[in-house]
Amino acid sequence: MPALIFGPSFIAMLLAGVLLQLVLVSFVGLPALLIACFVKRWRRVLLRHPRTFGVLALVFSTVVAGTLWSEAREFLDTQALNPRLEQDLQLGGLRFPAGTQVKLATWKPLDIYDQPQVHGLQSLKYAEFAEPQPVMGVQVTALELPEHGDYVRLQLASDQVVDGWPCAGGSWVTLDAAAEVRLQPERWTLDSCTLAPQVTVQGVTWPADSLVSHHTHEYIVQTLGAAHPPVVIEGIGLVSLTLKLNEQRQRRYWTGQLADPMSLGDWEYPRGMSVRQDEVPTVLFSPSSDYAARNLRTGETLAAGRSILQRRADGSTLWIKSNAELGVPDW
Numbered sequence: 102m103p104a105l106i107f108g109p110s111f112i113a114m115l116l117a118g119v120l121l122q123l124v125l126v127s128f129v130g131l132p133a134l135l136i137a138c139f140v141k142r143w144r145r146v147l148l149r150h151p152r153t154f155g156v157l158a159l160v161f162s163t164v165v166a167g168t169l170w171s172e173a174r175e176f177l178d179t180q181a182l183n184p185r186l187e188q189d190l191q192l193g194g195l196r197f198p199a200g201t202q203v204k205l206a207t208w209k210p211l212d213i214y215d216q217p218q219v220h221g222l223q224s225l226k227y228a229e230f231a232e233p234q235p236v237m238g239v240q241v242t243a244l245e246l247p248e249h250g251d252y253v254r255l256q257l258a259s260d261q262v263v264d265g266w267p268c269a270g271g272s273w274v275t276l277d278a279a280a281e282v283r284l285q286p287e288r289w290t291l292d293s294c295t296l297a298p299q300v301t302v303q304g305v306t307w308p309a310d311s312l313v314s315h316h317t318h319e320y321i322v323q324t325l326g327a328a329h330p331p332v333v334i335e336g337i338g339l340v341s342l343t344l345k346l347n348e349q350r351q352r353r354y355w356t357g358q359l360a361d362p363m364s365l366g367d368w369e370y371p372r373g374m375s376v377r378q379d380e381v382p383t384v385l386f387s388p389s390s391d392y393a394a395r396n397l398r399t400g401e402t403l404a405a406g407r408s409i410l411q412r413r414a415d416g417s418t419l420w421i422k423s424n425a426e427l428g429v430p431d432w
Contacts, residue, residue, distance in 0.1 A: 127164035130157065181208045190222060193284025195244070200231035206248050224248075233258035237276075237286045245273075246283060252292055253278045260297040265350075266313050268294035277315075291315050296322070303344060303352055305334045319353065320346040331360035335378060335413070354379040366416025367398045368409060377429075383419065385410050387429050 137143035182205045190197040197203065206224035218224075226246050233240040236255055243256040252275055257263075259270035268274055272295040282288040293314035296307050308328045314321050323343040324332055331338035339357035347353055356377040363370045365384070370376075374394070375387040387408040388394045394403040403409065403421070408429050410419045 124164055124168055127161040127168075131161035131165050181205075192222070192225065194286050195236065195284055196234070197225075197228055198230070198232075198234065202229045202231075203227065237263070237289060239263055239274075251277060251279045253283065253289060263294055264291035264315075266291065266294060267297040267300045268313075269297045269309070303334075303346070305332060305342070305344065308332060318348050320348075320350060322346070328360070332357075335381070335384075337363070337376065337384075339376070340373070364397065365411050365413070366418060367396050368403075368411070368416075368418070369395045369397050382413055383410055384413050385429075387424065 137146070184203060184205075186197055186199050186201045186203060188199050190201075203222070203225050204227040205221065206226050207218065207220050208224075209218070209220055212218045226248055227244070228246075229243045230241070233242055235241075236244060239255070239261045240258040241255045242258045245254040245256075247253070255274045255276065257268055257270050257272060257274060261268060261270065263274050274294040275292040276289040277292045278285075278289045293312060296302070296311045296313055298309040300307050300311075302313075302322055305322075307322065308324060308330075310326070311322065311324050314323075321343060324341050327340050328342070331340055332342045333339070334342060334344070334355060334357070337357075338360040340360040342355060342357040344355045345353045354377060356375065359370060359372050359374045359376060361372055363374070365386075368386070370386055371392050374392045375389060377385040377387065379385070385408055386394060388403050388405055390405045393405075394409060395401070396403070405424075407421055407423050408427055409421050411417065412419060
């Protein structure tokens, strides 16, 4: 137990507390000593103990000067890393007009190992434009170029189409961009964006804050959080919906959760039941530990572990199979 109490982290916290107290005492003590020099009664006390008060004055002065120098250096570093451009700047295929507020990763030409590194304006990681600027054919108000990660982000000035998708104004569009094409917007590709409100995709009107994302050989459009009012697909109201499309943006399948109880054929399904459609004529329902299906004719209850495939037109049950056989996850 003592080893835990007095470990490195505790000692570091203790030292930090001591240093903070020393700084506070110094900023109070140094002015007090200076004032005492001009007050006759206090000055006599100082003169009776010159060595003691001289050492205190030296310690207080050193701490105050060191603290002020550290704060000044930090302020200057912050200013150097966050300049406002005084003239136009061209970096690769990106243009930054005068007046752009930028943030740099570093202004130092050498890293902590004294090795050359990208620095100054070449290390730009964020820019906020005074006026919307065109990038990739869309008007943006800000641009983010992360130091790490194969992506960049654009903040749209208004609702605009990016790679064929209507994206919401004011939101951030994420684009895939390897390090070698970081400054070549013509080689960026869409990763994800927030859809503009009430956009229709594949016959579905998507609520605000729905997301479209591009993955290997497919696009995914999905609601984030509960949809109010419910999103409707194939006449079924859903509180959440995920639609998967192929590279040509043709429908593969969709999954979601029922917004209201639903009856189909002999089966009744509660709100929240997981539902999926791979082929238009059929619908797959997957009960879970929280949402069980009930047969209206026989009273049979079907819980987690098995799924029901029904024909949408007449509600006939095509089969009931185990989720393990279907590759459907158990919820």
